[in-house]
Amino acid sequence: MISAVLPDRLPWYLAGPALGLLVVGFFMFTNQPLGATGAYVETAKTVRRVPGAVSWRAFYFVGIALGGLAAVLLKEDGFVARKGYDVLLDANDMNLSLPVASAVIFVGAIVMGYGARMAGGCTSGHGICGTAQRSPASWAATISFMSAAVVTTFFVNQF
Numbered sequence: 001m002i003s004a005v006l007p008d009r010l011p012w013y014l015a016g017p018a019l020g021l022l023v024v025g026f027f028m029f030t031n032q033p034l035g036a037t038g039a040y041v042e043t044a045k046t047v048r049r050v051p052g053a054v055s056w057r058a059f060y061f062v063g064i065a066l067g068g069l070a071a072v073l074l075k076e077d078g079f080v081a082r083k084g085y086d087v088l089l090d091a092n093d094m095n096l097s098l099p100v101a102s103a104v105i106f107v108g109a110i111v112m113g114y115g116a117r118m119a120g121g122c123t124s125g126h127g128i129c130g131t132a133q134r135s136p137a138s139w140a141a142t143i144s145f146m147s148a149a150v151v152t153t154f155f156v157n158q159f
Contacts, residue, residue: 033133037125039061
């Protein structure tokens with residue numbers, strides 16, 4: 001019933017063009033990229049009452065969380081609490097203790113946050129919005145993180 005409206009994953013041939021149209025349309029009407037990091041930054045500026053903050057982007061940032069929550073609550077099996085990083089704790093995979101897995105996740109989050117700050121946006125922002133704007137920096141960033149992901153995946157699968 002509700003799973004027909006909210007499937008686990010949208011088919012790529014629907015999600016890809018819809019996302020592309022959303023990004024281009026958003027840029028056409030607002031002259032701003034549609035990025036999660038940018039929405040977070042503008043939300044933080046709005047909360048701190050920084051002059052010149054683009055306050056309406058806070059709705060996008062909050063909407064990400066509320067949309068995810070609505071999708072989970074509307075599923076047929078309802079809300080199911082998960083750790084989300086079971087692959088790190090599972091005996092068949094990494095088999096890390098909870099404190100070690102928490103430290104790995106914490107350090108990873110710091111590295112990602114630092115990288116997003118230094119790169120002027122997150123990977124999805126550069127890969128989707130920046131490349132659509134033909135930004136050379138976004139093309140370089142996207143090539144870099146995609147290459148790193150391919151190489152890392154290759155090495156992880158070797159062990």
